[in-house]
Structure formats: structure tokens, C-alpha cells
Amino acid sequence: MKTQNRKRDASKDAEVTLKLGNTNDKREQYRLMRDAMEKRFIRITRGSIVGGVRLGMFTTTFYGLQNILADKSGVHDVYNIVGAGSATATTFGLISWLHLKLVEKANEKRPVLSESNKEMPSLGVAIKGLEKEH
Numbered sequence: 001m002k003t004q005n006r007k008r009d010a011s012k013d014a015e016v017t018l019k020l021g022n023t024n025d026k027r028e029q030y031r032l033m034r035d036a037m038e039k040r041f042i043r044i045t046r047g048s049i050v051g052g053v054r055l056g057m058f059t060t061t062f063y064g065l066q067n068i069l070a071d072k073s074g075v076h077d078v079y080n081i082v083g084a085g086s087a088t089a090t091t092f093g094l095i096s097w098l099h100l101k102l103v104e105k106a107n108e109k110r111p112v113l114s115e116s117n118k119e120m121p122s123l124g125v126a127i128k129g130l131e132k133e134h
Contacts, residue, residue: 062088 066084070076
């Protein structure tokens with residue numbers, strides 16, 4: 001994964017270098033460099049926020065289930081931890097699997113939209129396709 005990120009960053013750097021080489025104007029070079037850095041910063045920041053939210057949701061779900069199980073059984077023991085961990089892992093695994101299937105379905109084949117569906121994004125089309133199958 002890290003090598004892919006390095007390759008992607010290297011290709012972005014190469015892209016910026018090519019653009020910088022095409023102009024002799026220092027202002028234009030500065031603007032291109034600044035734009036590239038802003039895009040990189042936004043991409044990294046967005047990834048950090050999404051990762052933090054996912055970790056927070058996972059942790060909250062785990063501890064919430066652990067406390068519910070402890071309250072129901074009246075005892076804080078290892079079985080509550082195992083139960084909460086299993087339920088949380090299963091839930092997030094199913095969510096990830098469903099997300100992947102919906103993205104696959106959306107990318108698989110984009111149907112021609114009728115006039116009533118023109119504003120619907122591809123994920124909405126995939127969900128409608130899944131509803132029609134069942």
C-alpha cells in the first residue's frame with residue numbers, strides 16, 4: 001500500500017514538474033505548485049478525517065455493545081468482550097461487503113436513464129437495480 005502511495009505521489013510530482021517546465025513565468029509556476037500542494041493537503045486531510053470517523057464509530061460500537069452485554073448479564077467478564085468484538089466485527093464486515101457490492105454494481109454497467117431518473121447518482125441506480133432483482 002505504501003509503495004502505491006509513493007508511486008502515486010511520484011507521478012503527481014512528475015505531473016507538476018512537467019507543467020512547471022512548460023512555462024517560464026515564475027508566477028504561473030508558483031500558482032501550479034501551490035495548487036498541487038493544496039490538492040495533496042486536501043486529499044490527505046480528507047483521508048485522515050474519514051479514517052478517524054471510521055475508527056470512532058467502530059470503537060463506540062464495540063464499547064457500547066460491551067456495556068450493554070455487561071448490564072444484561074450483571075458481570076464484567078471476558079465473554080462480554082468476545083461477544084461485543086464478534087458483533088462489531090460482523091457488523092462492520094457486512095457494511096464493508098455491502099459497500100463493495102454496491103460500488104461494483106454501480107461501476108459494472110451504467111444503464112441509460114429515463115427522464116425521471118436523470119438526476120439520480122450511479123449509487124442510486126445500483127440500489128434500484130438490486131431492488132428489482134429481488
